[in-house]
Amino acid sequence: MAVTLSSPVAERYRRFSLYNSPYPAHDRGCAVDFYPETNEGLSPVSGEVLDTKSVRAPPKPYAVEEDYLILVAVDEANSPGVRFDRAERTGGGDDEGHYVARILHVNPAVEPGQRVDAGESLGEMVRSGFFGQWVDNHVHLGFRRVDQNAYRAGGSLPLTLDVPVEPLAWGGSGTIVEVGETYALLDAPSHPDSGAYFAGVATADGRVLDGGVAHYVGGGVFSSTGGETATVDAPLSFLDYPVGVASGRDVRWNSFDVLVNGERATGLSLFLAQDSAFGAKLVFHTGHEFAVGDDVRVELAASDDPVRLG
The missing domain is CATH 2.70.70 (Glucose Permease (Domain IIA))
Incomplete structure (x- = not known):
């Protein structure tokens, strides 16, 4: 049910x-x-x-x-x-x-x-x-x-x-527009029409990611029409890296690190959003030295010891 x-x-x-x-x-x-x-x-x-x-x-x-x-x-x-x-x-x-x-x-x-x-x-x-x-x-x-x-x-x-979501392509680059002790918010990808519909960061094949990538064990993936996806055991690629395998909408992340200008971050915090402040949120649970205005590039790299918070 x-x-x-x-x-x-x-x-x-x-x-x-x-x-x-x-x-x-x-x-x-x-x-x-x-x-x-x-x-x-x-x-x-x-x-x-x-x-x-x-x-x-x-x-x-x-x-x-x-x-x-x-x-x-x-x-x-x-x-x-x-x-x-x-x-x-x-x-x-x-x-x-x-x-x-x-x-x-x-x-x-x-x-x-x-x-x-x-x-x-x-x-x-x-x-x-x-x-x-x-x-x-x-x-x-x-x-x-x-x-x-x-x-x-x-x-x-x-x-x-059962909510339609628009997939937003993102190559990993952006400028930091907001910082806190444990996070940095990027200006990219930006919402094309804030308030008109929900959007989310897309995989290579146009599905939308949800969750903590990959500081939590698993996440989710949605089709552009929202709700359940029909795919079973479908590999996912994001930022040119195989991030996991989807079974329906459930995803278990592979072992990888999130790197920001070559420095290891805790992860990426992803949502489905309709607000103008939409952008990738970088997580640094032990702190960071990035500042508003910094241009950054986010990449994913294989890891034998990925960050996992619970």
Whole structure:
């Protein structure tokens, strides 16, 4: 069974990713992270708030002490762009309450019993200890059947993102336009028409990559029409290097290093985005010396000891 999210959900946010995380909740695309324009944690669904709960997060000097979980009984009829497999229904009657949305990284401004609408703020997003320092604030979303344990970290239903994405060719060159202690953002590839559609960095054959390349074990790949791909055991080439093999949309990365002007980086952080700030994001989890205005070239090289963060 899969839950399908389509454009009416994704378009509320500037970008999304199913695979840019080391945590098991994202394995095989069973959770998605949505990145709003502001720090308001916008609800992806309509329904009744079942519970809010503080969650212990890994202690990080840049993060809050507590993360939060919000559970919402999904009103599918009033949640545009959300569709469940009706063969798996747990009961008859209307659509509300058969599935639970599991939302993380938002300090709840809502209470159990309260009705929320899709696009409404659930509260301010938080800097979670589950994030790498280079990770922007976001809304984590997964779904459970009502008869499942919604408090456990693992066990969410598989997700399909039925959202068209435009593949952007990129040869690895760019100029740094923003830096942080653990990242550098490039001006390339640029979004051809920001706000009009989602786009992502493309492989040699025009599919779109998603995830941490290759500082997380695996990532994902999408066709230009979005959702699942039909390919099985299909090799992927990116920046003139064989980066992995796709089985459907799931990818397990080969062993390689990401080099920036010949220096080893942690990796590349890739998303599906519609915002004007789109560009490749270089990750350096132990720091770097690059500055705004630096021209760089990103290359991939074989490695016997690639960086892996979880």
